[in-house]
Amino acid sequence: MKAESLKILVEKIKGARSIAIAGHKNPDGDSLCSVLALAQLIKLNFNKDAICVYDGNIPDMLDNVPTREKMKYFSHVDLSRKFDLVFVLDYGTKNHIGGFMPAIEGAKFVIEIDHHKNDNPMGDLCLNDDKSAAVGEIIFYIVKKLNWLRDETVNNLIAVSILTDTGFFRYSRKGSVLRAMATLVDDGVDIDYLANLLNNKPRKTILTEAAVVSRTEFFNHGRLAVATIDANDYKNLDGRGETVLSLLGQIKGVEYIILLKHQKEKQTGVSLRSKTQPINEIAEALGGGGHKCAAGAVVQDSLENVRAKVLDLFRGVK
Numbered sequence: 212m213k214a215e216s217l218k219i220l221v222e223k224i225k226g227a228r229s230i231a232i233a234g235h236k237n238p239d240g241d242s243l244c245s246v247l248a249l250a251q252l253i254k255l256n257f258n259k260d261a262i263c264v265y266d267g268n269i270p271d272m273l274d275n276v277p278t279r280e281k282m283k284y285f286s287h288v289d290l291s292r293k294f295d296l297v298f299v300l301d302y303g304t305k306n307h308i309g310g311f312m313p314a315i316e317g318a319k320f321v322i323e324i325d326h327h328k329n330d331n332p333m334g335d336l337c338l339n340d341d342k343s344a345a346v347g348e349i350i351f352y353i354v355k356k357l358n359w360l361r362d363e364t365v366n367n368l369i370a371v372s373i374l375t376d377t378g379f380f381r382y383s384r385k386g387s388v389l390r391a392m393a394t395l396v397d398d399g400v401d402i403d404y405l406a407n408l409l410n411n412k413p414r415k416t417i418l419t420e421a422a423v424v425s426r427t428e429f430f431n432h433g434r435l436a437v438a439t440i441d442a443n444d445y446k447n448l449d450g451r452g453e454t455v456l457s458l459l460g461q462i463k464g465v466e467y468i469i470l471l472k473h474q475k476e477k478q479t480g481v482s483l484r485s486k487t488q489p490i491n492e493i494a495e496a497l498g499g500g501g502h503k504c505a506a507g508a509v510v511q512d513s514l515e516n517v518r519a520k521v522l523d524l525f526r527g528v529k
């Protein structure tokens with residue numbers, strides 16, 4: 212991160228009389244907690260109140276994170292006013308922004324902080340690093356460089372950002388994210404406490420996920436698991452059915468998992484996982500994308516048609 216960029220960041224916060232912050236639509240742990248952490252940092256270090264905005268749904272598991280109550284649904288905020296400064300975090304591409312867009316378009320200055328690859332950034336200033344495991348990690352190192360104060364709330368929020376986006380460090384590719392967490396733990400963060408804070412799903416969600424798992428079909432001598440979330444089950448789900456994917460992935464011999472979700476009458480979500488083999492090309496063939504072993508797509512077609520299509524693409528896969 213360039214010293215010049217950080218200087219602009221500080222000047223813009225100092226000069227702003229109105230500040231709004233948002234992450235991507237349907238916030239995940241990193242998106243939500245980096246927004247709240249940044250707002251808390253601005254309060255602590257500049258004594259300014261930033262408005263925290265979201266669109267879509269915040270998963271129930273995040274209800275207990277500190278200062279969660281500060282998040283305001285976009286339609287309850289006057290976004291037509293011109294903010295002096297708008298932050299947009301963890302958004303990836305424009306179409307993940309949702310209802311916050313008018314605030315970005317009307318803002319006098321936009322700063323983005325992101326760790327997604329993005330060829331079309333919107334910020335007047337971009338504090339992006341696609342090598343970072345979470346936006347929380349980028350914020351941690353900004354705070355460190357600028358010698359900003361951080362309190363227990365900030366520490367816990369950054370820790371939840373990192374823990375959720377790295378799957379409790381399973382997806383960390385660099386030591387820097389572990390070193391950030393090491394500092395946070397030395398400063399009082401309790402990882403076990405935060406893990407329990409996130410154990411907050413509604414009973415019906417877990418029972419639905421368990422039912423979906425129990426109805427899973429297996430092909431290719433048990434190497435391919437196909438699970439289906441129908442229209443009724445989809446209503447009871449919180450997030451993307453991660454528990455289904457996690458449970459099926461623990462079964463001996465399962466290499467590939469397909470999770471089909473009836474999102475709307477003619478819209479089917481597809482999540483693909485593998486233990487070692489690349490599956491992102493299959494997701495791309497469905498119009499989606501992702502990582503080598505974790506990818507997905509949203510297909511505008513019925514669940515039955517999409518199921519047939521995906522199984523076809525998996526034919527020939529060992």
Ligand SMILES: [Mn+2]
Nearest residue numbers: 241301346376
């Ligand atoms: Mn993220």
